Amino acid sequence: MKAFGNHFAFEFRTGLRNKELFLLNYLFPLGFYALMGVMMGQINPGFVETMIPAMVVFAILSATILGLPSPLVEAREGGIFRSFKINGVPALSILSIPTLTAAIHAVIVSVFIALTATPLFKAPAPVNWLAFALLCLLAAFTCAGLGALIGVISANTRITVLWSQLIYLPSMMLSGMMVPTSILPAALRKVGLLLPSTYAIHAFQGLAQGQTAGINPWAAVAILLAGGVLAFGLALYLFSWDSQNATRRGHPALALLALAPYAIGALLF
Amino acid sequence: MNDSPVRVEDFLKRYGKFVAVDGISFEAHRGEIFGLLGPNGAGKTSTLETLEGLRSADGGVLRIMGVDPTHEAHKLRDLIGVQLQTSGLPGSMTVREAMEFFCAYHRVAPRPDLLQRLGLSEKVSTQYYALSTGQKRRLALALAIAHNPPVVLLDEPTAGLDVGTRTELHGMMREMKDAGTTILLATHDMAEAEKMADRVAILLRGKVVATGTPRELTATGSGFTKISVRTEGGSLSSADVAFPGVSRQTTQDEYAVYFTTSVGPTLSAILARIESHGVALVDLRVERPSLEERFLEITSAGGAQ
Numbered sequence: 001m002k003a004f005g006n007h008f009a010f011e012f013r014t015g016l017r018n019k020e021l022f023l024l025n026y027l028f029p030l031g032f033y034a035l036m037g038v039m040m041g042q043i044n045p046g047f048v049e050t051m052i053p054a055m056v057v058f059a060i061l062s063a064t065i066l067g068l069p070s071p072l073v074e075a076r077e078g079g080i081f082r083s084f085k086i087n088g089v090p091a092l093s094i095l096s097i098p099t100l101t102a103a104i105h106a107v108i109v110s111v112f113i114a115l116t117a118t119p120l121f122k123a124p125a126p127v128n129w130l131a132f133a134l135l136c137l138l139a140a141f142t143c144a145g146l147g148a149l150i151g152v153i154s155a156n157t158r159i160t161v162l163w164s165q166l167i168y169l170p171s172m173m174l175s176g177m178m179v180p181t182s183i184l185p186a187a188l189r190k191v192g193l194l195l196p197s198t199y200a201i202h203a204f205q206g207l208a209q210g211q212t213a214g215i216n217p218w219a220a221v222a223i224l225l226a227g228g229v230l231a232f233g234l235a236l237y238l239f240s241w242d243s244q245n246a247t248r249r250g251h252p253a254l255a256l257l258a259l260a261p262y263a264i265g266a267l268l269f
Numbered sequence: 270m271n272d273s274p275v276r277v278e279d280f281l282k283r284y285g286k287f288v289a290v291d292g293i294s295f296e297a298h299r300g301e302i303f304g305l306l307g308p309n310g311a312g313k314t315s316t317l318e319t320l321e322g323l324r325s326a327d328g329g330v331l332r333i334m335g336v337d338p339t340h341e342a343h344k345l346r347d348l349i350g351v352q353l354q355t356s357g358l359p360g361s362m363t364v365r366e367a368m369e370f371f372c373a374y375h376r377v378a379p380r381p382d383l384l385q386r387l388g389l390s391e392k393v394s395t396q397y398y399a400l401s402t403g404q405k406r407r408l409a410l411a412l413a414i415a416h417n418p419p420v421v422l423l424d425e426p427t428a429g430l431d432v433g434t435r436t437e438l439h440g441m442m443r444e445m446k447d448a449g450t451t452i453l454l455a456t457h458d459m460a461e462a463e464k465m466a467d468r469v470a471i472l473l474r475g476k477v478v479a480t481g482t483p484r485e486l487t488a489t490g491s492g493f494t495k496i497s498v499r500t501e502g503g504s505l506s507s508a509d510v511a512f513p514g515v516s517r518q519t520t521q522d523e524y525a526v527y528f529t530t531s532v533g534p535t536l537s538a539i540l541a542r543i544e545s546h547g548v549a550l551v552d553l554r555v556e557r558p559s560l561e562e563r564f565l566e567i568t569s570a571g572g573a574q
Contacts, residue, residue: 002376003373003376005373006373007370014359014361018361075357080357080358081357082323083357086321086349086351086353087371087375088343088375
């Protein structure tokens with residue numbers, strides 16, 4: 001337990017100490033939040049209605065999908081996992097602790113956004129704060145699971161960026177973050193349903209903001225939970241200690257299974 | 270029952286069709302420094318990494334304190350201390366954090382005494398990326414031995430270290446050995462192996478081509494002892510004299526250099542000659558063949574000795 005606590009404290013500090021991680025955990029999402037609050041409020045007054053869910057999901061994506069995978073790949077490439085293995089650091093800790101700390105950084109930023117968006121930008125505050133907090137944790141867990149999975153299957157950091165952007169960029173455009181999904185063409189709406197951020201925004205709208213969600217928010221919660229568990233389980237299953245000694249329990253293509261709950265969602269909604 | 274802390278029997282390691290280690294065997298005893306020598310690609314790293322539980326053996330028996338590293342790697346962690354050639358630590362981890370981190374996983378108290386001894390006490394708040402190469406290696410060693418493991422595996426432990434730190438590290442290795450720790454030392458530094466190792470094995474293309482104490486290995490070579498003599502005015506080096514047992518002679522700077530297999534008669538004859546000619550002796554050196562020379566002899570002959 002002491003080892004876990006020690007490891008956790010170190011990883012959490014790394015999220016603040018490492019310039020790249022600090023940028024992705026705090027500066028980028030908060031800077032974007034400030035920019036969107038100032039600009040989008042004037043360009044598209046309807047944006048403030050969904051501002052809190054959108055910016056919270058953006059912060060979560062930044063910390064987890066963009067921030068989490070590369071350090072995992074770099075640690076494997078740099079022999080850090082080998083050193084950890086020799087000294088008895090379990091694979092579960094290597095994956096779960098950065099996942100947890102990335103999620104916590106994202107939740108801290110989310111809470112800051114939720115508390116300041118109303119006084120600063122007149123965005124409607126959550127009507128159910130408990131649901132808001134639980135959904136923050138769930139979305140962060142799900143996205144961190146995907147981030148960990150990307151880190152585990154990527155052969156190098158260039159591939160990591162590619163996979164991360166494949167989730168991150170469509171999320172910006174198709175999940176309801178910038179524009180409501182209702183105005184998207186049907187085909188793009190379906191593509192958006194393959195992304196966890198779409199379900200997170202619908203769940204926030206329906207359960208925390210007291211707004212009308214485009215899809216059943218409880219179904220969205222179930223899909224997010226299934227997606228998170230599956231992604232983290234697959235990350236653990238496909239984890240390898242060493243890039244030079246590429247013995248894995250399964251083919252990296254198995255990672256696509258993590259998208260199964262979202263694919264089912266796309267068929268249902 | 271064999272109770273050697275490190276036991277390797279007919280160890281085989283393949284990468285695809287390439288055989289990296291071809292049925293090697295050796296043992297390292299309690300309180301012994303065992304040197305693993307060989308050129309690049311000889312199989313040293315494959316052997317060490319399999320003993321560390323990082324790779325699986327394709328054949329043979331490997332045991333560390335009776336534990337099979339391939340199938341019981343989880344039992345190894347408190348039995349071995351490993352200084353990897355490229356020590357992997359997160360760049361943002363400070364020296365103090367690294368010590369606390371690894372000691373916590375080994376369930377022992379952190380060892381600031383080790384950091385002090387290895388000259389790192391002033392760097393405890395420095396992040397790993399900001400350490401020099403020598404400091405990184407010293408930290409890796411401190412972390413490897415902080416939990417007092419019975420077996421320590423060191424891969425090029427003194428590469429990049431200054432003379433003072435190197436001497437300190439050698440002293441620590443001797444202390445660990447005296448305390449009963451078994452040390453497996455992989456090195457390219459023959460002088461270090463000759464000075465530190467009780468026994469060595471020379472690996473070449475995946476096979477053990479020679480094993481024994483450094484003295485035994487050097488004695489089984491061509492066996493030439495080098496006698497260098499410097500006399501006033503260089504009278505001896507300019508003289509064309511045949512001494513008993515000398516197979517080859519040359520001149521280096523102001524020294525007459527003789528290679529002999531009969532040290533006693535050659536030396537007596539040289540001294541007698543100097544005395545009889547009333548020449549002043551300035552310097553006289555007798556050097557046994559070094560382990561490095563023997564190593565080069567073995568490896569250049571492809572191990573066919």
